Amino acid sequence: MEPKKQFSSWYFLIIFWVIVIFQSLIAQDSMISLPYSEFKTLLKAGKVKEITIEEQLISGTLNGNGVNGLVAKETADHIKQLGAGEHPFSTIRVTDPALMQDLEVAKVRYSGKADNKWVSTILSWVLPGVIFVVIWLFVMNRTGTTGGLMSIGKSKAKVYMAKETSVTFDDVAGIDEAKDELMQVVEFLKSPERYRRLGGKIPKGVLIVGAPGTGKTLLAKAVAGEAGVPFFSISGSEFVEMFVGVGAARVRDLFEQAEQRAPCIIFIDELDALGKARGMSGISGNDEREQTLNQLLVQMDGFDTNKGVIIMAATNRPEILDPALLRPGRFDRHVAIDRPDLVGREKILHVHCKHVTLAPSVELTAIAARTPGFAGADLANLVNEAALHAARVGKDAVDMTDFDEAIDRVVGGLEKKNRIMNPREKETVAYHEAGHALVAEMRPNADRVGKISIIPRGIAALGYTQQIPTEERYLLKKSELLDRIDVLLAGRVAEELVFGDVSTGAQNDLQRATDMARHMITRYGMSETLGLATFEEPRTSAFLDVPMSQQPPSYSERTAQVIDDEISKLLAKAHERVELTLQANRASLEALAKLLLEKEVVDRVTLEGLLSTHDLQPVEHSK
Ligand SMILES: Nc1ncnc2c1ncn2[C@@H]1O[C@H](COP(=O)(O)OP(=O)(O)OP(=O)(O)O)[C@@H](O)[C@H]1O
Numbered sequence: 106m107e108p109k110k111q112f113s114s115w116y117f118l119i120i121f122w123v124i125v126i127f128q129s130l131i132a133q134d135s136m137i138s139l140p141y142s143e144f145k146t147l148l149k150a151g152k153v154k155e156i157t158i159e160e161q162l163i164s165g166t167l168n169g170n171g172v173n174g175l176v177a178k179e180t181a182d183h184i185k186q187l188g189a190g191e192h193p194f195s196t197i198r199v200t201d202p203a204l205m206q207d208l209e210v211a212k213v214r215y216s217g218k219a220d221n222k223w224v225s226t227i228l229s230w231v232l233p234g235v236i237f238v239v240i241w242l243f244v245m246n247r248t249g250t251t252g253g254l255m256s257i258g259k260s261k262a263k264v265y266m267a268k269e270t271s272v273t274f275d276d277v278a279g280i281d282e283a284k285d286e287l288m289q290v291v292e293f294l295k296s297p298e299r300y301r302r303l304g305g306k307i308p309k310g311v312l313i314v315g316a317p318g319t320g321k322t323l324l325a326k327a328v329a330g331e332a333g334v335p336f337f338s339i340s341g342s343e344f345v346e347m348f349v350g351v352g353a354a355r356v357r358d359l360f361e362q363a364e365q366r367a368p369c370i371i372f373i374d375e376l377d378a379l380g381k382a383r384g385m386s387g388i389s390g391n392d393e394r395e396q397t398l399n400q401l402l403v404q405m406d407g408f409d410t411n412k413g414v415i416i417m418a419a420t421n422r423p424e425i426l427d428p429a430l431l432r433p434g435r436f437d438r439h440v441a442i443d444r445p446d447l448v449g450r451e452k453i454l455h456v457h458c459k460h461v462t463l464a465p466s467v468e469l470t471a472i473a474a475r476t477p478g479f480a481g482a483d484l485a486n487l488v489n490e491a492a493l494h495a496a497r498v499g500k501d502a503v504d505m506t507d508f509d510e511a512i513d514r515v516v517g518g519l520e521k522k523n524r525i526m527n528p529r530e531k532e533t534v535a536y537h538e539a540g541h542a543l544v545a546e547m548r549p550n551a552d553r554v555g556k557i558s559i560i561p562r563g564i565a566a567l568g569y570t571q572q573i574p575t576e577e578r579y580l581l582k583k584s585e586l587l588d589r590i591d592v593l594l595a596g597r598v599a600e601e602l603v604f605g606d607v608s609t610g611a612q613n614d615l616q617r618a619t620d621m622a623r624h625m626i627t628r629y630g631m632s633e634t635l636g637l638a639t640f641e642e643p644r645t646s647a648f649l650d651v652p653m654s655q656q657p658p659s660y661s662e663r664t665a666q667v668i669d670d671e672i673s674k675l676l677a678k679a680h681e682r683v684e685l686t687l688q689a690n691r692a693s694l695e696a697l698a699k700l701l702l703e704k705e706v707v708d709r710v711t712l713e714g715l716l717s718t719h720d721l722q723p724v725e726h727s728k
C-alpha cells in the first residue's frame with residue numbers, strides 16, 4: 106500500500122538527520138574550539154592530537170598561509186603579536202602536530218565569544234537539514250507527488266483546489282433523475298438565505314453511488330458549476346497516503362478553508378478508500394486511515410449546514426463503507442447513477458460529439474444501440490477514438506466506419522496487431538464463436554447477432570460475438586434468461602462437438618452463465634426445488650454496525666448445498682439443449698466457422714446470407 110512508500114521517505118529523512126548530527130558530534134571531538142587557557146591545559150594533558158589555525162578568522166593577518174614548516178612558525182609569531190590585542194580568536198582548529206610547540210609559547214588571548222561554538226555547531230546541524238528538505242520538496246513538487254511532506258509545508262496555505270468549475274448540467278447527459286435530485290442542492294447553494302427562510306431541509310452530505318466512469322465526479326462538478334460556487338475536491342486515497350497525523354489535520358484544514366469560502370462544495374472522490382468500515386483492513390490495521398475517518402465523522406457532526414457548505418462524495422463500492430458514514434447527519438442523501446440506457450447513451454454521445462465534425466452518415470442512435478453496458482466515460486473514449494481514427498486516415502469528418510473501428514477497439518481493447526494466433530487456436534476460436542452465433546440466431550428469446558469476429562483484441566478476448574439488443578430491457582422472462590444461458594454455453598459445446606476436446610477460452614462464458622443461473626435460483630424464485638424464497642448474499646446494512654464478514658449468511662448450509670445442486674442441474678440441462686441444437690445443425694456450424702476463418706469478421710448481412718442457404722433445424726427440447 107501507498108502509505109509504506111510515504112513512510113519510508115519519512116524514515117529516510119530522520120535517518121539522514123541523525124547521520125548529520127552524529128557527524129557533527131564526531132567532528133566535535135577533533136575540532137575543539139575553546140579559550141586558549143583551556144586549550145593549553147588540554148595540550149599539557151596530551152589530549153590534543155592535531156592543531157590547525159583557522160585562517161579565515163585572522164585573515165588579513167595570516168594571508169592564507171599554510172600551517173606547517175616555516176610558515177607555521179610565522180603563524181605562531183603572528184599569534185604572539187596579536188596576543189596583546191583583542192582579536193577574536195573564537196576557534197582554533199588543530200590539525201598539525203608541528204604547530205603544537207609554537208602554539209604553546211604563543212600567548213593567544215581569547216576574546217571570550219564562547220557562544221560562537223554553539224552557533225556554529227547548530228548551524229552545522231541545521232543547515233544541511235534545511236538544504237536537504239528544500240531539495241526534497243523541490244523534487245516532490247517536480248514529480249507531482251501530493252500529500253506527504255509537501256502538505257505539511259503548505260498546510261497553512263491553500264492546499265485544496267477551490268476552483269469555480271465551468272461544468273454545467275448540460276454537460277451531463279443521460280442521468281436526469283440524479284440531476285433532478287441534485288437540483289435542490291443547487292438551489293440551496295445559490296441562495297442559502299432564501300432557502301432557509303422558506304424552511305427547506307438542507308442535506309449535509311450527498312453520496313453519489315455508481316459504477317466507474319458513470320460521471321459521478323462530473324455530476325458533482327456540475328452542481329458546483331450550476332450554483333456558481335467553489336469546488337473543493339480531494340480524493341479519499343490521497344488522505345490515506347499521508348503521514349501519521351497529517352490526514353486528520355488535513356480534514357480539519359479542508360473544512361476550515363471551505364467554511365471561509367461558503368457557500369461551496371467539498372467533494373471527496375473515492376470515499377471508499379478512506380471510509381472502509383473500521384476494523385476491516387485486517388491485522389495491518391491502518392490506524393492512520395481510521396484516525397482520518399474519525400476526524401471526518403467528527404467534522405461532519407460539528408458542521409452546521411447553515412454555513413452553506415455541502416459535502417459530496419463519490420464511491421463505486423457503497424457496500425464496504427463504514428456504516429457510521431451513512432447515518433443521519435452525515436452522508437444521508439444517496440444519489441445512484443446507473444450505466445446509461447439506450448436513450449441515455451445517445452444523449453451522452455451527443456454531448457461528446459458537440460465539438461466533433463460528423464459525416465452526415467453518422468447515426469448516433471445506431472451507435473448507442475451497439476454499445477450496451479458502456480458507461481459515460483467509455484462513450485467519451487469511443488468518440489475520441491473515432492475522431493482519432495478519422496484524423497489518422499486523413500478524413501474531413503468522422504464517419505460510421507470510424508465509429509465501427511472505435512467500438513471494436515473500446516470493446517476488446519486495442520487490436521493486437523503483432524499477436525499471431527496459431528492456426529489451430531484460430532480454428533478453435535472460429536468454431537467457438539460460430540457456436541455462440543448459431544445458437545443465438547436459433548433461440549427465439551435471444552438477441553440477434555450483429556457481428557462475429559475472430560480477430561484477437563487484447564489478451565482477454567480472442568474473438569467475440571456481438572449481439573444487438575432490440576430494445577433496452579428492464580424485465581427478463583425465465584425463457585429469455587434460459588436462452589441467454591444457452592448462447593453463453595454454445596461456444597464451449599461447439600468445441601466439444603468439433604474437437605472432442607475443450608479449451609480454456611470459455612472461462613468468461615461459463616462464469617457469466619453460472620452467475621445468471623445463480624441469480625435465477627437465489628433471487629428470482631425460478632427454481633422449482635427451492636420455490637419462491639430468495640437467498641441473497643449477506644450485505645452490509647446502513648443500520649447495523651456489523652461489518653459484512655461477521656454477518657451470518659441468511660440461509661443454512663444445507664440450503665447452500667441445494668442452491669449449488671440446482672445451479673449444476675440448470676447448467677447441465679442447458680448444456681444438453683445446446684448440444685442437441687448444434688448436433689442437428691452441424692453443417693451450418695461448419696459453414697459459419699469456415700466463413701469466419703476465411704473472413705475473420707462476419708457482419709449481420711453476411712450472416713443472414715449464409716443462414717438463408719442453410720436449413721436451420723429447430724430441436725424440440727424441454728425447458
Ligand atoms: N453522464 C455523462 N454525460 C456526459 N459525459 C459523461 C457522463 N458520464 C461520464 N462522462 C464522461 O466520462 C468522464 C469521466 O467521468 P467521471 O470521472 O465523472 O466518472 P466517475 O463516475 O467519477 O468515474 P470513477 O468512478 O472512475 O472516478 C467525464 O469527464 C465525461 O467526459
Ligand SMILES: [Zn+2]
Binds near residue numbers: 537541596597610614
Ligand atoms: Zn465464448
